[in-house]
Amino acid sequence: MSVASRSDLAGTRVLVTGATGFTGRHVVAQLRDAGCKVYDLRAEDGTQTNLLDRAALKARLAAVAPQRVVHLAAISFVAHGDAEEIYKVNIVGTRNLLEALAELPVPPDNVLLASSANVYGNASGTLDESAPLAPQNDYAVSKMAMEAMASLWSGKLPLTIVRPFNYTGVGQDEKFLIPKIVSHFRRGASVIELGNTDVSRDFYDVRCVAAAYLGLLALPGVGEIYNISSGEEYSLHAVVDMMRSISGRDITVRVNPDFVRANEIKSLRGNNGKLRQRIGELPDFDLAQTLRWMYETDPTA
Numbered sequence: 001m002s003v004a005s006r007s008d009l010a011g012t013r014v015l016v017t018g019a020t021g022f023t024g025r026h027v028v029a030q031l032r033d034a035g036c037k038v039y040d041l042r043a044e045d046g047t048q049t050n051l052l053d054r055a056a057l058k059a060r061l062a063a064v065a066p067q068r069v070v071h072l073a074a075i076s077f078v079a080h081g082d083a084e085e086i087y088k089v090n091i092v093g094t095r096n097l098l099e100a101l102a103e104l105p106v107p108p109d110n111v112l113l114a115s116s117a118n119v120y121g122n123a124s125g126t127l128d129e130s131a132p133l134a135p136q137n138d139y140a141v142s143k144m145a146m147e148a149m150a151s152l153w154s155g156k157l158p159l160t161i162v163r164p165f166n167y168t169g170v171g172q173d174e175k176f177l178i179p180k181i182v183s184h185f186r187r188g189a190s191v192i193e194l195g196n197t198d199v200s201r202d203f204y205d206v207r208c209v210a211a212a213y214l215g216l217l218a219l220p221g222v223g224e225i226y227n228i229s230s231g232e233e234y235s236l237h238a239v240v241d242m243m244r245s246i247s248g249r250d251i252t253v254r255v256n257p258d259f260v261r262a263n264e265i266k267s268l269r270g271n272n273g274k275l276r277q278r279i280g281e282l283p284d285f286d287l288a289q290t291l292r293w294m295y296e297t298d299p300t301a
Contacts, residue, residue: 008218010035018072026210051093090142110221117165128271158221164228165270169206195259200233202269215279229270
């Protein structure tokens with residue numbers, strides 16, 4: 001099986017939805033470094049095209065005529081609170097996008113759709129793409145439904161579905177766990193409230209995730225699903241200890257019962273073997289270096 005080369009993307013027209021979001025900014029930067037012509041959902045007059053506006057979306061895609069697509073736009077915060085919006089954007093919005101792409105005179109060579117490892121639910125151990133789906137919240141259900149809906153377009157569009165596990169980096173909102181921890185150390189807080197710090201999770205760097213997306217995007221879409229993960233587990237206790245070492249500061253960790261989930265899974269990691277087989281070796285990853293990057297980067301810059 002051939003593997004990907006970023007050079008294969010040079011000169012291609014790539015549409016990125018969610019281009020100004022946390023992941024989108026890093027994906028766009030790497031696409032531009034690879035020589036791509038990058039477009040987003042902003043129309044020529046600067047107005048943002050809404051995924052729920054089918055006519056405007058079709059007009060925007062007709063104007064761009066993308067050769068590849070990275071679909072990141074979604075409600076991605078599990079505790080978002082508005083279930084109706086989650087389902088509308090993540091399912092109906094994606095369907096509108098696929099419909100508009102399928103109607104283009106020349107369809108793109110690859111449409112990469114970002115799902116989530118949340119579709120696996122409270123499964124434990126090392127998970128590959130064949131693990132059963134058991135979503136436990138509206139966000140995860142919406143992503144599972146998005147995958148099922150997208151399969152209806154598999155005969156019309158070359159799709160690639162990715163299921164990223166936890167990842168972090170500069171620009172991620174502090175409502176997410178790792179940026180919250182880094183922020184507490186950056187501002188010299190004496191106390192941080194967390195949930196169960198003994199659980200371990202597969203954490204990754206957003207730059208590695210973006211690189212994996214580019215690797216898959218450089219190949220034809222063949223309707224496959226890929227875990228995006230480091231394949232390494234870290235406990236929250238270990239993350240806090242790394243930040244103590246990086247910052248030279250101490251902090252008191254208090255367990256807030258409100259942050260402890262019932263039936264919390266002790267251990268979870270993603271099997272990235274299928275991804276590596278498809279695109280070749282993944283970028284080097286060291287969580288401590290990711291944390292240092294986040295700690296040393298001014299979040300307001």
